[in-house]
Amino acid sequence: MLLFLRFLNIAYRIIVIYILIIAIWNIITLGDLKRKVMTTTLIIPLILRALNIV
Amino acid sequence: MLSLSKEKIIGIILIIIALVLVAITTPAFLSMHEPEELYPGPGVVQKKMLSDYYQGLKNTAGDTEVFILEGAEEGGTALLLGGVHPDEPAGFLSTLLFLENATISQGKMFIIPRTNRSGFTWNIPGEAVPQRFPIETEGGDRWFRFGARGINPIHSWPDQEVYVHYPSGQRMSGEDTRNLNRSFPGRPNGTLAERIAFGICELIRQEKIDLTIDYHTAMPEYPNINVIVAHERAMDIAASAQLEMLLSGIDISISVSPKNFHGLTHRELGDFTDTYAVLMEAPNIAIGRLRGRTTIDTIIKGQDDFYVWGAKLGRLFVPFTEEGWPLNVRLARHITTTKALIQALGDVNPEKKISIGNIPSYKELVDDAQKYYHPPESATQT
Numbered sequence A: 001m002l003l004f005l006r007f008l009n010i011a012y013r014i015i016v017i018y019i020l021i022i023a024i025w026n027i028i029t030l031g032d033l034k035r036k037v038m039t040t041t042l043i044i045p046l047i048l049r050a051l052n053i054v
Numbered sequence B: 001m002l003s004l005s006k007e008k009i010i011g012i013i014l015i016i017i018a019l020v021l022v023a024i025t026t027p028a029f030l031s032m033h034e035p036e037e038l039y040p041g042p043g044v045v046q047k048k049m050l051s052d053y054y055q056g057l058k059n060t061a062g063d064t065e066v067f068i069l070e071g072a073e074e075g076g077t078a079l080l081l082g083g084v085h086p087d088e089p090a091g092f093l094s095t096l097l098f099l100e101n102a103t104i105s106q107g108k109m110f111i112i113p114r115t116n117r118s119g120f121t122w123n124i125p126g127e128a129v130p131q132r133f134p135i136e137t138e139g140g141d142r143w144f145r146f147g148a149r150g151i152n153p154i155h156s157w158p159d160q161e162v163y164v165h166y167p168s169g170q171r172m173s174g175e176d177t178r179n180l181n182r183s184f185p186g187r188p189n190g191t192l193a194e195r196i197a198f199g200i201c202e203l204i205r206q207e208k209i210d211l212t213i214d215y216h217t218a219m220p221e222y223p224n225i226n227v228i229v230a231h232e233r234a235m236d237i238a239a240s241a242q243l244e245m246l247l248s249g250i251d252i253s254i255s256v257s258p259k260n261f262h263g264l265t266h267r268e269l270g271d272f273t274d275t276y277a278v279l280m281e282a283p284n285i286a287i288g289r290l291r292g293r294t295t296i297d298t299i300i301k302g303q304d305d306f307y308v309w310g311a312k313l314g315r316l317f318v319p320f321t322e323e324g325w326p327l328n329v330r331l332a333r334h335i336t337t338t339k340a341l342i343q344a345l346g347d348v349n350p351e352k353k354i355s356i357g358n359i360p361s362y363k364e365l366v367d368d369a370q371k372y373y374h375p376p377e378s379a380t381q382t
Helices: A002-029 A033-050 B006-031 B089-101 B117-121 B174-178 B192-207 B232-247 B265-272 B296-300 B305-312 B327-348 B362-372
Strands: B044-049 B065-070 B073-081 B103-112 B132-137 B140-145 B162-164 B171-173 B211-218 B227-230 B253-256 B276-283 B355-357
Touching: A002 A033, A002 B006, A033 B006, B073 B089, B073 B192, B073 B327, B089 B103, B089 B140, B089 B211, B089 B327, B089 B362, B103 B192, B132 B296, B132 B362, B162 B174, B171 B174, B174 B192, B192 B265, B211 B265, B211 B327, B227 B232, B232 B253, B232 B265, B232 B276, B232 B327, B265 B276, B276 B327, B327 B362
Parallel strands: B073 B103, B073 B211, B211 B276, B227 B253
Antiparallel strands: B044 B065, B065 B103, B103 B355, B132 B140, B162 B171, B227 B276
């Protein structure tokens, strides 16, 4: 069970980093300023999560 | 030469702003990992770690200090569990006052102040509770952590969608995956909560603990409050302690541990070890759903106008006036009940007597519990 939980944990981290990369790509490439700002607010907790701070 | 469009430049600026905000907020989150100071008193003869009883906890966020107080004369053994839910500070502080003041002349006492050590390292998002609160002692202020009910998600994640308790198979809310008091008796290859629970069971088995007391607090709108919950084998001891408390003018009820509600100390420690398992509850509005703004005063004074209103509407299970339920009263209830339980253990089983000294009375704690905290200056940090 411990191995399965570790697998889930790693899978979760990969998903967080994947979403973070897409969000950063969107912030750079999107033309709409409102969407850029909204996506920027979303990446703050994602960065904290990816760094294992929260 | 690299030329960037206006959109890309704005995007990079926004990402830099996000990184600055992350840098500003990070120290506040990381500071939660700094533990409060503990000053073991004259009765402490040894300090161990929970991993000394179950190696699987070594170098994990689940490992925690176990303090041992021992008398010259042989007698019974008791285990005090504080901080199983770190957002219930009266539990942690009750064990702290025993740790810093108690002397033992007969028997042995094991104290774990931060049973769920990981839970002291975070707050539940959205609860808007203080990260720490001060206690004014005679030698200056000491601060203590106000943590969260469960294990920090950075130490145990993801939660199961539906938490299935081992070994009963009972299904519970997914967030109970990280609730230590739904994880007993635990297992060596389980979640972090299950491994901590297993470590505690190992301690009880290896040290032949006679009486285990788990300190909690409950919201005033929760029916199981101001109560001793005991495993059926511990009912004689709990009933004797309740009688002692009632004769002293302290209102407390008694409840037998439900047989079909699994994972809790009072059920599983009684079923899977030989200990007499008991849990205590006292009122704590800082975790209540009716409370208003949560400040340090909410934790220490236990006062809230919405709870006074709730009491007038008959929605609470304890009386609630403008005086509230101060931390000192919660501590006094826990510590006095503990003395009564230990006395009852010796009355029921004379060979398991434990003699504790230097513990303040109920009135002394209610009037001025601050006197019994070790002052920060003159102490040696552990």
